[in-house]
Amino acid sequence: MKRYLITGASRGIGRAIAENLAGADVELLLHGRDTVALAEVCAAVKDRCAHVIRLIHDLAVPSGVSDLIDQVGKNPLELLVNNAGIAIVKPFCEITPIEWEQTVGVNITAPFMLMQRFAPHMPPGSSIVNILSIAAKTGFANWGAYCMSKFALEGFSQCVREELRDPKIRVINVYPAATDTDIWTQIEGKWPRHKMISPGDVANAVGYAISQPANVALENISISNLTGNL
Ligand SMILES: NC(=O)c1ccc[n+]([C@@H]2O[C@H](COP(=O)([O-])OP(=O)(O)OC[C@H]3O[C@@H](n4cnc5c(N)ncnc54)[C@H](OP(=O)(O)O)[C@@H]3O)[C@@H](O)[C@H]2O)c1
Numbered sequence: 001m002k003r004y005l006i007t008g009a010s011r012g013i014g015r016a017i018a019e020n021l022a023g024a025d026v027e028l029l030l031h032g033r034d035t036v037a038l039a040e041v042c043a044a045v046k047d048r049c050a051h052v053i054r055l056i057h058d059l060a061v062p063s064g065v066s067d068l069i070d071q072v073g074k075n076p077l078e079l080l081v082n083n084a085g086i087a088i089v090k091p092f093c094e095i096t097p098i099e100w101e102q103t104v105g106v107n108i109t110a111p112f113m114l115m116q117r118f119a120p121h122m123p124p125g126s127s128i129v130n131i132l133s134i135a136a137k138t139g140f141a142n143w144g145a146y147c148m149s150k151f152a153l154e155g156f157s158q159c160v161r162e163e164l165r166d167p168k169i170r171v172i173n174v175y176p177a178a179t180d181t182d183i184w185t186q187i188e189g190k191w192p193r194h195k196m197i198s199p200g201d202v203a204n205a206v207g208y209a210i211s212q213p214a215n216v217a218l219e220n221i222s223i224s225n226l227t228g229n230l
Pocket of ligand 1: 007008009010011012013014031032033034035037057058059060082083084085086087106131132133134175176177178179180181182183184
């Protein structure tokens with residue numbers, strides 16, 4: 001049986017990835033904070049996979065990440081999906097120290113701690129998927145905290161990728177453009193949902209990359225609506 005850990009699986013892109021990767025030989029370890037939403041996801045996939053485990057932890061603080069690591073336990077993972085993320089969108093002069101720290105915590109420190117803990121025990125052929133963003137490559141007005149975090153994770157994961165070639169672990173970076181999820185509901189402004197891709201589109205790309213033979217690295221995946229960026 002293969003063990004797959006997906007952070008931020010309670011909704012949006014993480015949920016779609018969980019639904020895409022559910023399989024008879026897979027134990028899904030699904031993380032979130034919203035117990036009701038996560039229970040719904042677990043119910044949706046449980047008949048299609050060997051086992052589902054619910055992990056409820058706040059990744060904004062290192063103690064929450066450590067608790068998640070403890071709950072995952074010692075058995076190795078075949079897949080780690082660093083998906084949980086937050087988007088604070090406002091002029092850079094208005095970003096508070098707490099918002100900055102939370103962004104660093106969820107979007108950078110949590111993936112760092114999870115990769116550092118789990119990668120050394122992953123068997124050859126395993127994969128790490130980092131859900132980055134087009135904001136990992138381009139700056140946008142008012143997206144300073146978010147872009148900072150995605151650029152940082154991008155740099156870190158490029159280095160980890162090189163270190164993990166010898167143990168034959170793939171590091172797959174995914175760069176979605178605007179995707180129609182709840183993340184947009186708390187961002188001020190009118191966002192044209194019809195110009196966004198769906199969470200399922202991102203999940204299909206992840207599923208395809210994971211399904212490649214172990215010696216094939218589909219390492220960088222940019223995915224957007226054909227109409228272009230918002
Ligand atoms: N939507 C887009 O346009 C887009 C584009 C490019 C990249 N991305 C990236 O895709 C990833 C998923 O985003 P999404 O659009 O699916 O967002 P979403 O619908 O808002 O889901 C975010 C997920 O992250 C979890 N999360 C947030 N803060 C957390 C915290 N402090 N501790 C633990 N978990 C936390 C949420 O858990 P709970 O809800 O249970 O708290 C939820 O499962 C993020 O990394 C985001 O940056 C999104």
